[in-house]
Amino acid sequence: MNKLYFLLLYFPTTLFAQSTYLLRPDRVFDGETMHEGWVVRVKDDKIEAAGPASSVPATGAEVVDLKGTTLTPGLIEGHSHLLLHPYNETTWDDQVLKEARSLRVARATVHAQKTLLAGFTTVRDLGTEGADYDDVGLKQAINKGIIPGPRMIVVTRALIATGSYGPKGFSPDIDVPQGAEEADGHDALIQAVRRQIGKGADAIKIYADYRWGLMAEARPTYTIDEIKLIVEVAKSSGRAVVAHAGTAEGMRRAILGGCETIEHGDAGTPEIFALMKQHGTALCPTLAAGDATSQYRGWKKGQEPEPERIKQKRITFKQSLDAGVTVCAGGDVGVFSHGDNARELVMMVEYGMKPIDVLRSATSINADVFHLADRGRIRPGLLADLVAVEGDPSKTITDLQRVRTVLKGGIFYKR
Numbered sequence: 548m549n550k551l552y553f554l555l556l557y558f559p560t561t562l563f564a565q566s567t568y569l570l571r572p573d574r575v576f577d578g579e580t581m582h583e584g585w586v587v588r589v590k591d592d593k594i595e596a597a598g599p600a601s602s603v604p605a606t607g608a609e610v611v612d613l614k615g616t617t618l619t620p621g622l623i624e625g626h627s628h629l630l631l632h633p634y635n636e637t638t639w640d641d642q643v644l645k646e647a648r649s650l651r652v653a654r655a656t657v658h659a660q661k662t663l664l665a666g667f668t669t670v671r672d673l674g675t676e677g678a679d680y681d682d683v684g685l686k687q688a689i690n691k692g693i694i695p696g697p698r699m700i701v702v703t704r705a706l707i708a709t710g711s712y713g714p715k716g717f718s719p720d721i722d723v724p725q726g727a728e729e730a731d732g733h734d735a736l737i738q739a740v741r742r743q744i745g746k747g748a749d750a751i752k753i754y755a756d757y758r759w760g761l762m763a764e765a766r767p768t769y770t771i772d773e774i775k776l777i778v779e780v781a782k783s784s785g786r787a788v789v790a791h792a793g794t795a796e797g798m799r800r801a802i803l804g805g806c807e808t809i810e811h812g813d814a815g816t817p818e819i820f821a822l823m824k825q826h827g828t829a830l831c832p833t834l835a836a837g838d839a840t841s842q843y844r845g846w847k848k849g850q851e852p853e854p855e856r857i858k859q860k861r862i863t864f865k866q867s868l869d870a871g872v873t874v875c876a877g878g879d880v881g882v883f884s885h886g887d888n889a890r891e892l893v894m895m896v897e898y899g900m901k902p903i904d905v906l907r908s909a910t911s912i913n914a915d916v917f918h919l920a921d922r923g924r925i926r927p928g929l930l931a932d933l934v935a936v937e938g939d940p941s942k943t944i945t946d947l948q949r950v951r952t953v954l955k956g957g958i959f960y961k962r
């Protein structure tokens with residue numbers, strides 16, 4: 548059966564589930580713990596019951612046999628860019644400067660579908676990278692049932708300090724459109740945060756450091772007072788601030804400024820990770836993005852020794868684990884292929900996490916960190932966002948790449 552036929556067959560014609568199912572996998576990961584022999588009962592768009600097969604009645608339900616699988620909560624991608632595609636296809640600069648917005652949105656609809664069918668029923672999409680507020684419309688198209696895709700948390704354009712972002716490398720005499728919104732200082736920052744929220748941002752993303760101007764090295768951008776101001780304004784509307792930060796000083800300012808998650812954190816130190824632990828700041832390590840870009844730059848993975856950057860990332864990731872930092876699961880997917888989101892989860896195990904902890908990160912921990920109380924666990928009353936994968940990913944993490952069934956809101960998107 549080819550994929551198109553598959554989708555035509557299973558793309559639901561109604562937005563709202565109105566069925567009762569009893570799902571019978573080999574085992575259920577409830578977001579925290581693995582349970583052999585459990586079943587899950589779904590009614591309409593919610594989980595109605597979960598527990599040992601003997602304790603959950605099948606009365607009135609369509610029984611769905613999922614023998615050989617593990618059922619997990621719908622996976623949550625912590626760091627995506629649905630409006631980007633892999634940089635080895637088109638460089639980031641060229642995507643921002645040369646691709647029509649219509650082209651980017653058309654691609655994004657396909658990216659959304661691939662993400663959902665890979666078992667990721669929610670994404671935190673961290674910036675349109677030059678495509679203005681197009682994530683807002685994309686999210687609406689998914690929520691209205693026009694296109695299949697994951698539930699989205701969006702941040703719209705993201706905020707950058709003037710002069711600090713890209714595309715760069717052009718004559719200083721011309722102004723080149725940037726991949727995010729430049730705003731600095733008291734009034735302009737307040738306005739920019741409020742404007743993005745008004746246009747649909749669920750959270751605010753800032754770049755706390757970046758490779759500035761002609762310097763190749765990343766340096767902090769916003770002052771700590773600017774970050775505190777952004778956080779205060781966002782927080783008063785009930786929204787979190789997430790920070791791109793790779794340098795120790797950028798991370799320190801983001802932590803002390805009140806950002807809730809730090810994206811990348813490549814040059815973190817034991818002191819910085821201790822500070823994250825102390826302030827409850829979560830780390831979204833994006834291991835797969837560094838792995839992908841290193842290969843795009845010529846590294847032959849598996850044949851050549853790991854580049855310095857990768858060796859360093861292994862060290863700092865380990866330091867964050869040792870410090871007890873809350874680790875989100877988010878790969879910066881878009882840098883690499885949408886639908887290949889599980890690559891990050893596989894790498895988290897390769898870099899030292901236990902598979903069961905990675906499963907927790909991608910479900911209950913991401914839900915907690917992103918304030919999503921209605922998902923991330925298999926519990927009565929929560930959304931019936933569920934994924935069945937072949938085998939047992941708590942033993943073999945790559946089983947997450949063998950998705951058999953996907954439900955979102957009680958609707959089968961893959962069966």
Ligand SMILES: [Zn+2]
Binds near residue numbers: 626627628673879
């Ligand atoms: Zn990113």
